[in-house]
Amino acid sequence: MLGLIEPSTDQTLLPRRVNSFSLPNGFKFVVLERGVSPTVSFVTYVDVGASDEVAGKTGIAHFLEHLAFKGTESIGTKDYGREIALLNEIDDLNEQKKSITDQQKRKLSAIDEKIMSATAQAEELVISNDFSRIVQQEGGVGLNAATTIDSTQYFYNFPSNKTELWFALESERFQKPVFRQFEKEKAVVLEERKLRVDNDSVGQFLEQYLMKAFDEHPYRRPVIGFEQDIRGLSRADVMSFFRKYYRPENITFGIVGDTSVDEVRKLAEKYFGGFEAGEKSSRTIPEEPVQKQEKSLVMKLDSEPWYVEGYHVPAFGAPEYPALRLLEGVLSGGRTSRLFRSLVLDKQIALQASFSSGFPGDKYASLGLLFALPAPGKSLDSVRDALREQIETLKSEGVKPSELARIKRSLKVSYLNAFQSNETMAGFLCEFAAKTGDAKNAFRLLGALDEVKPEDVTNLARTVFVESNRTVGKIL
Structure with missing residues (x-):
């Protein structure tokens, strides 16, 4: 391939x-x-x-x-020496402003005038x-x-x-x-x-x-x-x-x-080579506690109605990641996917229907989003029921080998088409190097997709798509 x-x-x-x-x-x-x-x-x-x-x-x-x-x-x-002196002066003046009380308005006004003057001078440079x-x-x-x-x-x-x-x-x-x-x-x-x-x-x-x-x-x-x-x-x-x-x-x-x-x-x-390594920066990222019950958000906005269900899903480097990518394909990999075929083509209750993972990122465990945009005259409840019907069917009946094989071929082709661009390839290699420690894992992912079995995708769906792991969102 x-x-x-x-x-x-x-x-x-x-x-x-x-x-x-x-x-x-x-x-x-x-x-x-x-x-x-x-x-x-x-x-x-x-x-x-x-x-x-x-x-x-x-x-x-x-x-x-x-x-x-x-x-x-x-x-x-035009003159870095003069410019940096002015920038430092502006920084110092802004620090002085933090200690000014509301009662010292005259002093605050004087500082603001100095900031404006220094800013104008720096801008000229x-x-x-x-x-x-x-x-x-x-x-x-x-x-x-x-x-x-x-x-x-x-x-x-x-x-x-x-x-x-x-x-x-x-x-x-x-x-x-x-x-x-x-x-x-x-x-x-x-x-x-x-x-x-x-x-x-x-x-x-x-x-x-x-x-x-x-x-x-x-x-x-x-x-x-x-x-x-x-x-x-x-x-x-x-x-x-x-x-x-x-x-x-x-x-x-x-x-x-x-x-x-x-x-x-x-x-x-x-x-x-001349950059100093220095001390390694430490990071403390709070761990998200396991969600134990369904959450919901409803907003009335000047927008078309939206329906979203978000589920916590594994991160980029997790063993389940290849199966997650294939789960995306099963549910929303083009016009033959389950959600599009059922909600948009057959029932005609939605203009769009999809599932995508990695929201808002995927370096850490994130969200997979089920989304539907109702067709005119169709309710949010109707698309909710249709989405959940498809999810329950997937969980109970599983993924067919022929269906998974088609998704694998499609996903590989999309990756390989992207690889034809030098810039996209450079981005892929950087991302895999940073997230997995080896740029060549960008290619190994293709092999990892081949190893995924239908039951792997089905089991992941059964683990992810549960009520306690769900956050419902609606725009009315």
Whole structure:
């Protein structure tokens, strides 16, 4: 099956071309030599996301991702010495404001005026979008980043003759970052929250739903952060989070394309070998207690009616994970899947019906969501009953071997199609390296899917789909 990726190769050749190595300070590199075109895709995978935040500082991982594009000590500034002095002055003034009482309004006004003056002076020294300009000017495309509950990823593509430039830029970005234009970017993040959550009915619902479904685990908090927390973040907060978590042992670089592991190793030692390892950062993630009774959330919002049932499911690295992926396929793997065929085609009571795992992440045990969007004139109770009917049928009658074989073929093809993209492949390799310790487990998953038996999927369904493990959500 792996031969589908590149017709000229056999099924064992692609994994053999994946090479991984680590620097003494902890940075990990995963390289896949693939000279199909003179380009290279680069992914920087930071094993740090919103789940690493503490209460009261939510949104900091996502905010940091935004600030990582603001430049460095030499990129994005006309005069770093003058600029950093002004930024430090602003930080000091903001600290002074914290001790001002409501009765000292005149003193507060004077400090605000000084902050405005220093901010304006610092802004004059900024070369906006300088990092992006350099990347684009040198032929780079796809410059972007994404923060999830589990990780933060930075990615772009360069012509292969610009490989060393990527190393120079990325090492500078993570060794000498300058979190400039802080308040301006905070306003951007707050506006993003308004669009994604505050002014979006589904966003409001999902934020409340996660807080209902999880009692202790940080999966209950939104990646974007709570508005009050975002407003309270300081430059010092972000720098502290950066120094604690953006450390070599938490960062994996995925490099796929027209390059060689020898070239990458040489450049890695040159540009990243000088980073200090320091003390390993500790993480204490609260464990979610076992849910013992059904929970529910009902919200009246300006939205189409929604029906959701969430069930706690195993994490990415759990032994049951391959069976979980196949359970997804059985229930909602296309137009022939059980939920779509029954609720959408046959009964015509839903416009959409699906089951998906890994919400809001999958590094830790998370949620599998049963979802239905009722058809016009159909009730939430009717789609609830139809969903549960399908689940009970699955639990009692099991999965047919022919059905499972079809799902396996379909899932493999979807993986292999994704593997054809260098950027997607780089992301896959990074994720498996970070979550399982070995990038080649991205390929071994295909073999693990083959090992799953019908009864494995059925037994997982019987374990997961129980009332005490369920959180019901409705938008009326």
